[in-house]
Amino acid sequence: MSVPAADRGTTTVADRAVRRIVERAATEALAPGEVRTGRTSASVRGRRARVDVTVTLPYPLVLDESGERVRSHVADRTALLTGLAVPSARVRVRELRVRAAGEGSAVAEEQVAVEEAAVAVERAGGEPRARRPWSPRRAPVAVAALAAATACAVLLYDVVAVHAAGRAPARWRSDLMDWLTTHGPHAGAWPGAAAAFAVLCLGVWLLVLAVTPGARGRLPLRPPLPGVRAxxxxxxxxxxxxxxxxxxxxxxxxxxxxxxxxxxxxxxxxxxxxxxxxxxxxxxxxxxxxxxxxxxxxxxxxxxxxxxxxxxxxxxxxxx
The missing domain is CATH 3.30.70.1350 (Cation efflux protein, cytoplasmic domain)
Structure with a gap:
């Protein structure tokens, strides 16, 4: 009995392979030898890949236009060679290096690209608005989620042990309930009020992190085209x-x-x-x-x- 080809196994693309392709694709975006890569990361989830590459670009050149060329080439090249969808490709310009003698042709190409982008912007109806990049805020979210998950797991274990196994409630939970009964905000005791104020401050801080852009170490550049951010x-x-x-x-x-x-x-x-x-x-x-x-x-x-x-x-x- 023959088995369909789709059911004979699976093909997995490792993060390391995608990272190597991203590094090579970044160096191919501009003229040979102009782009140098630094720290690169890639994360594959199913049929989707998210990539992040840090590059060094030559000086002088237009950073927003060159950065967009590197980003689009990395996304397209990675999707073509891996067969994965690349919805997110981030390029960070870490350093600038002075061009060596004989690299004037690349400068001319950049100037032509800038002129073409300016014409396209003018036809689109004015200069696009630049916005600050949003920070992922991974560390605060991870810490808050880990603390909440740990507290909920411990409490859930004790509740299940009481109702499913017939055990007595844990002493720490009984003591905590007794303490909250006598030291809550309604009782006028300062420990309860201080704890409530701390929880309030934590909630306000998380809300501020959620609605502010962050990424204070980066400056937005003038976008050459609508929908392009650099x-x-x-x-x-x-x-x-x-x-x-x-x-x-x-x-x-x-x-x-x-x-x-x-x-x-x-x-x-x-x-x-x-x-x-x-x-x-x-x-x-x-x-x-x-x-x-x-x-x-x-x-x-x-x-x-x-x-x-x-x-x-x-x-x-x-x-x-």
Missing amino acids: VIDRSAVASLLRDAVSGLPGITRVRVRVGRRRATVRAGLAFGELEPAHRALTETAERALASCGAARPPRLRVRLRTEPAWRAPAQGGDEG
């Missing part, structure tokens, strides 16, 4: 600002801090005039910050201080 890590923006201002003459000890609403650049001046150096530092940082493509660029604050060995430049009239 983000960049604040650490990548800080590295971009640091590399841009470190090459200025006389600038040393550059420290950059990028927040959600403000970017602060602190630097030291080893030689040269203070005012022109401060002006050049501000203009360079503004250009670098604008090139990131952030939907709501953080406000820039520049602080320049002279080093201990700095001396004021000699004036022409003081010579001789």
